[in-house]
Amino acid sequence: MAKKILLIDDDPDLVETVSIILKSKKYEVIAAYGGIEGLEKAKKENPDLIVLDVMMPDKDGYTVCKELKADPELSRIPVLLLTAVVSHIPTTRYTQQMGMETEADDYIDKPVEPGVLVERIEALLAKQ
């Protein structure tokens, strides 16, 4: 059975592009175009993994992540945070800067090489 991935990003072009990558690997993709919509869909669709953008106007990725992890029904879903920090260094600076702790399961800078994105998603799903 195809794994279900919820993709939350306010940029429709990015959602479309990332969907193409994921669908090419036979994942089922559900799109949400904002933090609030993303949380609703997470509850309704019960996805296997969430790809979450950080910078969103209605509710940012950190807040969404926090709420997901605080919800006992949803906290088991791995969250891959799409950050806007370009750097090869594994970093938690962004969270420090935001003054927030997030329990995202992995971070990835966008834009991302399709191969790398798929690799990281597979790794997270394999942990389950």
Add this chain to the structure above:
Amino acid sequence: MAEQVKILVIDDEAIMRDGCARILSRDGWSVITAENGEQGLQKIRSHPEEIDVILLDLMMPGMSGMEVLDRIREIDTNLQVIVITGYATVESAVEAMKKGAYDFTAKPFTPDQLRLGVMRALEKRLLQKEADFLRRERESSLRDIATEKSKIKTIINCMGDGVIVCDSDGSIVLTNPAAGLLLAVPESQLLGSLYSECNLHPELLMTIEKSLQNADSGYTSISQELTIGEDANIYLRAHTAPVRSDTGETMGSVTVLQDISYLKELDKMKSDFIAMVAHELRAPIATIEQQLSVIINKMAGDITETQGQLLRRAKERTRGVLDLIKDLLDISKIEAGKMVQYKEPISLHEVIKGVVDMMTAEAQVKKINMQFFSSAAAVNINADRNSIAGIFTNLISNAIKFTPEGGRILINLEDVDGFLKTCVSDTGIGIKKEDLCRIFDKFYRVKSSETRQIIGTGLGLSIVKSIVDAHLGTISVESEEGRGTTFTILFPKEATAAGCK
């Protein structure tokens, strides 16, 4: 010279007057005479500064010689008076000498005796004039100094910058109204007080304290920014320097305070603007690159080889723009003082090792042999882990970029007298002498046929330098064209610890 010398003979006896005049004028001196005291005084007054020596008879009708002597003293204390006593008594001669006469001659005297006496008196007169001249000189230069002092005082008082000068014992010996205004402490309260009791900014207190320490503490001068005011919206730049004697003893310290609030405001506006623009640019370009990646990977259908080539070039360009944006964001962060905020004890060894491990693959693509030697694995410094990693990522990726295939890159870390010293050396194309001094400038890129193909923003090394600066370190570069380049960074172990409090 001799013609100018005037001798006044005051004697009631014409023979004496004429005799003296005759003897003395033979030697070229000009002689004037007076037959009594009043006349004598009158002649002195009517020839001011002209008469040098007076021959004065003590026994005269009318005003006595003694009285004349007194009057002469009142007119000019430097006039040399030789008293002539007809009926020489030791008592009257001594009295005259007490009153300031230079010498006495008893009548009768020989012409030679007279000449000798006058000559000696003239010498004395000359010496006195010389001494007078020197004294006046000194007085006038003292006056100059006094004027200079008041000039400097006026300048210091009118300055917009604050000045605080401390003695070696810490008391404030000079200050100005601007200092009081900037520090919100009345000037009157500063002057004469111990700096430590003036309710100054704690960081400023610490700096002044350090600057007053012994010279062997190696302390030279420091510039720091102070935030004051109730809303912490006033920024001062304080430059404190010790004042040392020739022998190296600390004699005091001078602090100059400058209000840089408006500069800070401008800087913040600029940084905010850059950050805003960069963020706004970043999102669409990131999306474009993502779209290009998908097409290049043929996830949206097949493309021809030529299309693929064009798209890969396009992606390299978007990558270049994204790198530039990242650097601009870093610069605006550094300028806003936000880049190096999270100092913690870190192992430089571990951070460098992490970066080297991560970049080894990149080096291997170019068959570059990259090695890391360290003899300071156990030493920690207080630093911002991510920005320190940024330094080495930058230097090593530069080294890979500019080193031809088959080259070598060496990274060395050692503990040297209170510093952690790191060198990043490569066997790359090197840097021309004329470029060396500018490579840390913002947007400076070395232009040559060899660098044309290499994409860069010209911001990397300026960011590296800013991060090193923020850790109170130093960075230097040595290079030989065609042979290679070595960057050397020194992090002070203690200063980074202090900077972290």
